[in-house]
Amino acid sequence: MKYKELLETxxxxxxxxxxxxxFLVAPKKKCIILRHDVxxxxxxxxxxxxLEAEYDIKSTYYFRHVKGVFIPAVIEEISSIGHEIGxxxxxxxxxxxxxxxxxxIFREELEDLRKYADxxxxxxxxxxxxxxxxxxxxNNYDFTEFGIIGEPYLSIDYGKVFYLTDTGRTWANTNIRVKDVVNTSYQGKINQHASNIRSTEDVCELIRSEEIDQICILMHPNRWCDNIYGWMTELVFQNIKNIGKAGIIRYRSKTTVR
Known part of the structure; x- marks a missing residue:
């Protein structure tokens, strides 16, 4: 499994x-933020x-409040083995x-999730x-009023933290990212790294080089599957979705007033 190789690296x-x-409370100088969207x-x-727990690695799991995903027993187990629930x-x-x-809706769903995790x-x-x-x-509300300390898209300075995501089943293609985008002021060498990343092995090579101090990796476990049926199902689903997203980006780029 490629993700196991990434963890070992x-x-x-x-x-x-x-x-x-x-990270938001006490950022380490040299660290990798591991985030998963469920x-x-x-x-x-x-x-x-x-698997992460076997390597004594802690990460953050963000659970949607929808049928088939919001499963209390799973939320509680992931929390119990040391991971953060968001x-x-x-x-x-x-x-x-x-x-x-x-x-x-935000208030109600957050209260519901907090029944099973902090x-x-x-x-x-x-x-x-x-x-x-x-x-x-x-833009008009304050999440700190709900006892929330941060939101990765708003609270992390991606001018200092290098962001990697497997959105669209690819580490590299920003042309299929509609909402999973961050503001970054990284220049020069950091952009050279980004342009060279095409595979999980490339991500591992970047980590081995240790040239970047702080990295945030977003990995969607639903996209990582060793079972051939599950892998093919996810591949077909994501490819169809990517075509739609690429079309949206092209349309918006043509209709945006410059």
């Missing part, structure tokens, strides 16, 4: 691994969490853009087909 490197919460296929997320909110989507309704960080779920982004909710 991290473990044998000079990096410390950290959850999103721990979008679907909860069983694969649980297997990933158990809330993967999509409330503007659920409220169809109505912010007042969205913040009420939740201190949140992370928006991206819907490439919506005209809004779920993080837009915080």
């Amino acid at each position: 991290i473990k044998s490197s000079g990096y410390e691994t950290t959850t999103v919460h721990d 979008d679907r296929e909860v069983g694969r997320n649980l297997s990933t969490a158990r 809330y993967h909110y999509e409330v503007l989507d659920k409220a169809k853009g109505d912010e007042e309704k969205a913040i009420q 939740v201190k960080t949140i992370c928006m779920h991206g819907n490439p087909f919506a005209s809004w982004s779920n993080r837009d909710l915080w």
Whole structure:
């Protein structure tokens, strides 16, 4: 399994691994933030969490509040083996853009998740087909009023932290990222690294080099599967989705006023 190879590479490197919460509270000088968005296929997320625990690696799991994903027993087990549980909110989507309704849904779902884990960080779920982004909710509201200390898209300085994501089943293709984008001021050498990353092995090589002090890796466990049927199903699903996302990006680039 490629992810196991990635964990072994991290473990044998000079990096410390950290959850999103721990990074925001006390950032290490040389560290890798491991983040997982639990979008679907909860069983694969649980297997990933158990594998990380075998390597004494802690990461953050952001759970959606939807049927088939919000499973209390899984949330409790992942929390019990040392990982951080966060809330993967999509409330503007659920409220169809109505912010007042969205913040009420946010409050209710957060309270529900907190029945099973101590939740201190949140992370928006991206819907490439919506005209809004779920993080837009915080333009008019303050998540700290809910006992939340941070949101990865808003609270991490990606001018200092190098961001890697497997969104779209690829580490490299930014042309299929609609909502999973971050503001970054990295220049020069850091951009050279980004342009060279095409595979998980390339990510491992970057970690072995230890040239970058702080890295954030977003990995979706539902996309990592050794079973051929599961792998093919995910491949077909994601390829169809990527075509749609690429079309959206091209359309918006042509209609944006310059």
